[in-house]
Amino acid sequence: MADPVFFEFLHAEIIKYIVGDDNSPSKDLDLSALDTMGFSCGYRIIERLTREWPKFKDELEVVKFICTDFWTAVYGKQIDNLRTNNQGLYVLQDNMFRFLSKISIGKELMEIAPNYYTFTCGLVRGALANLGVVSAVNAEVQIMPSVKFHIQVQRT
Amino acid sequence: MADPVFFEFLHAEIIKYIVGDDNSPSKDLDLSALDTMGFSCGYRIIERLTREWPKFKDELEVVKFICTDFWTAVYGKQIDNLRTNNQGLYVLQDNMFRFLSKISIGKELMEIAPNYYTFTCGLVRGALANLGVVSAVNAEVQIMPSVKFHIQVQRT
Numbered sequence: 001m002a003d004p005v006f007f008e009f010l011h012a013e014i015i016k017y018i019v020g021d022d023n024s025p026s027k028d029l030d031l032s033a034l035d036t037m038g039f040s041c042g043y044r045i046i047e048r049l050t051r052e053w054p055k056f057k058d059e060l061e062v063v064k065f066i067c068t069d070f071w072t073a074v075y076g077k078q079i080d081n082l083r084t085n086n087q088g089l090y091v092l093q094d095n096m097f098r099f100l101s102k103i104s105i106g107k108e109l110m111e112i113a114p115n116y117y118t119f120t121c122g123l124v125r126g127a128l129a130n131l132g133v134v135s136a137v138n139a140e141v142q143i144m145p146s147v148k149f150h151i152q153v154q155r156t
Numbered sequence: 157m158a159d160p161v162f163f164e165f166l167h168a169e170i171i172k173y174i175v176g177d178d179n180s181p182s183k184d185l186d187l188s189a190l191d192t193m194g195f196s197c198g199y200r201i202i203e204r205l206t207r208e209w210p211k212f213k214d215e216l217e218v219v220k221f222i223c224t225d226f227w228t229a230v231y232g233k234q235i236d237n238l239r240t241n242n243q244g245l246y247v248l249q250d251n252m253f254r255f256l257s258k259i260s261i262g263k264e265l266m267e268i269a270p271n272y273y274t275f276t277c278g279l280v281r282g283a284l285a286n287l288g289v290v291s292a293v294n295a296e297v298q299i300m301p302s303v304k305f306h307i308q309v310q311r312t
Binding site: 005006007009010011012013014016017033036037040041044045048073074 | 161162163165166167168169170172173189193196197200201204229230
């Protein structure tokens with residue numbers, strides 16, 4: 001059985017490849033490739049995880065699945081806090097976000113944080129898409145290594 | 157615990173990013189980035205796997221560890237066959253190489269196969285390097301999805 005840390009190592013290498021060794025501030029970079037990679041992985045991981053899963057009864061149940069089973073499968077822990085305004089906005093808080101937990105804290109952190117959470121924004125968006133929920137996903141870092149992922153469901 | 161297939165998904169996305177959607181023949185591409193990513197991952201995976209491991213007594217023991225524990229940790233199975241000329245050349249054969257096992261067989265296969273095994277060549281080289289064995293690693297595909305990895309130990 002693979003250790004989840006191998007996924008982390010590979011993720012770190014992708015960041016290095018796209019961002020470069022000097023870890024440029026995110027504003028100078030086009031991170032859409034990371035988002036796209038995340039989307040595809042999230043989509044496929046859901047196929048793997050929900051193969052024999054019953055249908056979810058509503059959107060909230062889908063989001064809860066992302067917070068528990070999905071997050072545990074990928075990051076080895078659950079989301080610590082879930083909030084919603086009951087109008088399609090969900091905020092998922094991970095207090096020890098794996099991809100940031102080993103980054104040293106510096107003043108430039110806020111500038112480079114998107115390098116580390118953009119893939120996961122795509123991952124969540126891809127996972128939700130495969131479960132029938134179209135969304136926009138963003139993230140914010142206030143206190144390292146805690147990350148809040150904002151999901152805005154897009155209803156048609 | 158993460159499923160080893162997540163590692164595979166992420167690897168597939170990297171290939172797509174570097175190679176492009178049309179899966180160009182490898183001769184037109186610079187695959188060194190894949191090799192470098194593999195090297196770093198292999199190096200770090202060894203740190204993770206051998207943390208409380210006794211020292212290996214010789215080079216052959218190191219290579220056997222790559223064939224068994226290392227391969228199982230990353231790919232979920234062992235190497236099927238190991239041969240050596242006892243002069244620093246080792247041939248590791250994986251009859252169901254994970255990154256090729258889901259590629260459909262076409263006449264252009266031999267041209268694109270390096271897209272799928274280059275990362276792993278780097279992975280093996282990085283793992284060996286961290287265990288004190290400097291090597292050059294190549295691969296060949298004769299019958300899909302079987303791959304032979306050739307390790308040539310470089311002695312000083």
